[in-house]
Amino acid sequence: MTTLAPIEIECLCCGNQFESRKVVSTDSLGPVTTDLFEMAAGQQPIRYLIFTCPECGYTGVSTEEGPLDSQIKKFVEETISPRLKEEEITSGRTWEFMAIISEAKGLDDFAIGSLYLRAVWLSWLDGNAEDEPGYRRKVTDYFEKALNKDIVLEDRVYWTMYLVGEMYRRIGDEINAHKWFDKVTEMELTHPNRDFWLDLARQQKMEPKEYIREPVSVEDLKKEKRSLLKKIFRMFGSNA
Numbered sequence: 001m002t003t004l005a006p007i008e009i010e011c012l013c014c015g016n017q018f019e020s021r022k023v024v025s026t027d028s029l030g031p032v033t034t035d036l037f038e039m040a041a042g043q044q045p046i047r048y049l050i051f052t053c054p055e056c057g058y059t060g061v062s063t064e065e066g067p068l069d070s071q072i073k074k075f076v077e078e079t080i081s082p083r084l085k086e087e088e089i090t091s092g093r094t095w096e097f098m099a100i101i102s103e104a105k106g107l108d109d110f111a112i113g114s115l116y117l118r119a120v121w122l123s124w125l126d127g128n129a130e131d132e133p134g135y136r137r138k139v140t141d142y143f144e145k146a147l148n149k150d151i152v153l154e155d156r157v158y159w160t161m162y163l164v165g166e167m168y169r170r171i172g173d174e175i176n177a178h179k180w181f182d183k184v185t186e187m188e189l190t191h192p193n194r195d196f197w198l199d200l201a202r203q204q205k206m207e208p209k210e211y212i213r214e215p216v217s218v219e220d221l222k223k224e225k226r227s228l229l230k231k232i233f234r235m236f237g238s239n240a
């Protein structure tokens with residue numbers, strides 16, 4: 001279960017104060033999708049990790065310290081604020097805002113792709129199907145740039161390449177999906193979970209599945225043997 005507590009946020013961009021909720025504790029007992037969304041039982045913590053100001057749209061983490069760069073303020077006023085009047089601010093949208101603002105702050109392509117990945121997961125979870133393909137393309141764009149620039153940590157290379165393939169698969173671009181799954185299987189990189197990534201890439205090419213761990217109730221899960229789950233927890237237990 002995910003436990004939340006109220007939090008008061010002061011916007012670094014416009015000074016507005018607003019209430020939200022933050023994560024106190026969470027778990028990894030929910031399903032795991034084949035696009036590597038590791039869910040908690042109950043509420044998903046990724047809804048409460050970043051905060052969007054309802055006045056100006058500035059989005060950040062609660063621990064961020066000011067003052068905010070004046071260029072970034074101007075950027076938010078021009079790029080994000082107008083969108084508040086026109087669009088519904090869904091959970092997926094908050095991660096899109098986070099990605100756009102983080103890019104303006106100079107974060108690297110891998111980090112930006114990872115932020116769009118959260119927008120993908122929440123759009124999928126909330127059934128915002130119209131947002132999903134665009135966000136999935138953002139992930140492939142930024143991850144491919146990051147791979148080309150060779151800035152992906154070695155430990156993350158299989159994760160990143162596999163996800164590019166899976167993003168393409170989930171938007172119905174089979175040619176690019178297969179291209180990237182093949183890259184995973186042809187890649188010769190020493191990695192403790194190499195076999196896992198090769199098997200998963202082969203599966204998603206030949207006989208794709210939507211889940212690595214199917215949705216089950218927490219009660220069922222408690223009765224289950226834990227060996228496979230432990231492996232999954234180890235792999236996805238970080239803030240991937």
Ligand SMILES: [Zn+2]
Pocket residue numbers: 011012013014015016053054055056057058
């Ligand atoms: Zn604000």
